[in-house]
Amino acid sequence: MFDQKRINDLPVHQAAPRSAAPALQGLLVADFTHFVAGPLATMTLADFGADVIKIEAPGRGDDFRHYPTVDPEIPAQGGAFLWSNRNKKSLTLDMKSEAGLAIAKDLIAQADVLVENFSSGVMERFGLDYGTCAQLNPRLIYCSVSAYGREGPYADRLGFDPIAQAESGFISMNGYADRQGVRTGAAVMDVATAMTAANAILLALIARQRDGKGQHIEVALLDTAVLMTGFGAMQHLTTGYEPQRNGNTSPDTCPSGVFMSQDKxxxxxxxxxxxxxxxxxxxxxxxxxxxxxxxxxxxxxxxxxxxxxxxxxxxxxxxxxxxxxxxxxxxxxxxxxVKTLGEALASDEVRSRDLVTRIPHPVKGWVPNIGTPIRMSRTPAVMPTAAPALGADTKTILHDVLRYDDSRVTELRAAGAFGSMPAGADEAVAETVTP
The missing domain is CATH 3.30.1540.10 (formyl-coa transferase, domain 3)
Incomplete structure (x- = not known):
């Protein structure tokens, strides 16, 4: 259960003044991502005005919706999901049906960017691999986020943040010398991969401005994790030195570390x-x-x-x-x-940056918001909206983005495009938040 009193004590998010349209206004993004790295990348685009449409399976949607903390009043919008899916719209499609797949292709044909982080081979099985999508839309920027890349002998391996930390050597560098290395508590490789993917997409968009052509982008957790080992990697390559675990001290500077006053x-x-x-x-x-x-x-x-x-x-x-x-x-x-997370979020330093605020939510009234770290003077981030309920924007997307009329929507629903519907369900499809 969300602590609504704590949330209501947060300052209300204030819109930043702007002198120009949002930096990515008019950009249409087809978001086939789930969990962390992919959704955080597309959220960065949404924060600056891109129209990000999150395609989800009916019924459950992105599994990250159900990560704790979960409030029974909004069971598919847990704290983890709210953190990584701000400013998006949700479209529910049964991608295993021909009708659902047809809608996805119509959306891709109009999109500027497609981002996916399925296991290798999934988009190919849907018939939505880069080659097929490029034929539908030659200007499409197609970004694949994976564990070990989409090609090569390890493309089929599943991988998550702690696995990338382990296999990159990152864990071996962290912790204390008298015990096994430790992973970070936060999913730093997922977050860094999301930042890398967002940068790659923006680079591809700049290239498209020059020649009008789209391209396929690959961003892998392992690649990012190797970069995140810092200059230790180059120290090893130039000398054979293996970075040691130094706890809170530094192998390069002194005195650096944690000290204790009378109380903190x-x-x-x-x-x-x-x-x-x-x-x-x-x-x-x-x-x-x-x-x-x-x-x-x-x-x-x-x-x-x-x-x-x-x-x-x-x-x-x-x-x-x-x-x-x-x-x-x-x-x-x-x-x-050295603060706890709660102390940090409530600190004067964080408050002075307006990093932690509250924004409206249609069910809860208010939910917390953690602001983007990107500050732009002329084109700041848009006023944030809470992560969407599952399928909440289906009707709007079908009518306003894809220009389907009511008869087409009815036909698609009958063909199973939106999954199975309970008897007597509203004709408007948008109410398929919980089909």
Missing amino acids: PFYINCGNDKIYQRLFEQVLDRADLANDPVLSQRANRLKNREYLFEVMNEAFSKQPWSHWAPRLRSANVPHGQ
């Missing part, structure tokens, strides 16, 4: 010698260590990490975080309190 943990990152000197001279009042001819050199500090940490922990433990935070800020030392 916090992170300090001394990325260079000058930051180290400011930390010890202006924050800790240890000018002797700040200007020590040995410790003022980064490489030497790495060798003396235990000693420096001992000095810092002893000093920091004598005062609360409210004492240290302003001193660290005044000295321009990179720092941050």
